Amino acid sequence: MPATRIIGEQKERLAEDYLTRHHLQLIARNHRCRRGEIDLIMRDGETLVFVEVRFRHSSHFGSPAETVDRRKQQRLTLAARHYLLRHPTVLPCRFDVIAISGQDRIQWIKNAFSLEDDPHY
Template sequence: MSDSRRASGQDGEVLALAHLQRQGLRLIARNWSCRAGELDLVMLEGDTVVFVEVRYRRHDAWGGALESIDARKRQKLIRAAQFFLLREQRWASHPSRFDVVALGASPDLNWIRNAFDG
């Protein structure tokens, strides 16, 4: 990935994190990695563990940020979340969900709660 694309993705994560924190979510982990993949943000809303995938697309020509989360990507996120809950036992008994924060060319941020089932 080029440095400019990586910077845009990181900038998107910073914007998403700030937005979610303003909405009352608390950060548990950022860019949490395991052999199954990476979780952009792991947050807590009430007692619910929220796995947040942040998607940034500069242009919609190849599909928007939401469309980029296909079945294969969802399965990767689910597996990574399972590893997270195995390693971080204190969160294993909490309810959990998968959210997506999509950012694009416009300044609008689109937060989709419970974007897909895990």
């Protein structure tokens, strides 16, 4: 397994642990479809949360959160729709970003974007 994938998995576990400590419940990890992948799917009370985990050793080329650009948001939206087709819910949904930098400093961006931000919605 490539080193970048190992680091990615470690950071996803770190994010999962962080969110669990903040009382979110894990539903699924690494939901993949042809169009994209959702790192973590969790439940925050009565809300289904699709979580994107981003890591950067340094912010020299931008912060981890800045890497979730419009294109990445569209891929996450498509992957979330794929998940919802297979696992229908009446719960409201949101997209969160866990940005991890440097010495595992975590920034949790709740409701980072929404399905309505997607022009194809």
